[in-house]
Amino acid sequence: MNADLGRLLGDVDALLLDFDGPLCSIFAGYPAPKVAAELVDVLRRLGVDVPPDLVSEPDPLEVLRRTAATGDQGVMRAIEDALCAAERRAVDTAEPTPYGREVIVGARQAGMPVAVVSNNSASAVSAYLAAHRLAAYVSPVVGRAYAEPARMKPNPEPIVQAVRALGKTPNRCVLVGDSLSDIEGARDAAVRVIGYANRPWKAEAFRAAGADVVVTGMGPIAGALIERPVI
Structure with missing residues (x-):
């Protein structure tokens, strides 16, 4: 020991x-880069201008952090909700x-x-x-x-x-x-x-x-x- x-x-x-x-x-069975890409898609659907470096961001928590910079609480809550849902799905294959x-x-x-x-x-x-x-x-x-x-x-x-x-x-x-x-x-x-x-x-x-x-x-x-x- x-x-x-x-x-x-x-x-x-x-x-x-x-x-x-x-x-x-x-995220073993539901890869983090896939989750991050899905969050970026949510941002796009909400009309957010996504910077190029965020498009390829593999960490969903970093997407969440970067979303805070928009200063839009509605967008922030939408990304939080999407990430929470993804995490709950990910648990099934963790x-x-x-x-x-x-x-x-x-x-x-x-x-x-x-x-x-x-x-x-x-x-x-x-x-x-x-x-x-x-x-x-x-x-x-x-x-x-x-x-x-x-x-x-x-x-x-x-x-x-x-x-x-x-x-x-x-x-x-x-x-x-x-x-x-x-x-x-x-x-x-x-x-x-x-x-x-x-x-x-x-x-x-x-x-x-x-x-x-x-x-x-x-x-x-x-x-x-x-x-x-x-x-």
Whole structure:
């Protein structure tokens, strides 16, 4: 077991998990670039002049962020609704991350509450958890603020919201995330952070961004939780 990982998990009282990455690949069967293209089509139907670089944007969350620049709340809500619907469809073909389930179950068996903090919609996260018989293990689920992409991570607000809902102090919580926005958001929320480097380039980037520990799979976290004394 990674000694640093074991020490970190022994020093916290609650586990926060990002969703897309640590728990599953939400767009495994409904590719993110396809979703992004569908959102661009919605913009066009609404009469928005779509810049060329946005036409080829592969990340639907980035399309959502860029839509905010239009300043049109009607358009913003339409894109939010379209993305929420796409995420709920995507859950049906989402691919579970190896050991993601074991991390949740292991944390609860060790007496640690588990929350999910995601830039995806809470409804999609909750649907996934229910479909995989994990809903009873996770509370709260903090998803994307409706039609307000500026409040997504790296904004620390959703992480702070989860910590408050758990009734814990920030430095006694740890977030597992697979993006720089997770690392930055956790740092700004004064929460400990484990970087899940599911791509080779991420490991050094996460260390440079201030991750407390970096892992390349969820298995070591599950193993460390099994060895953790019950709270």
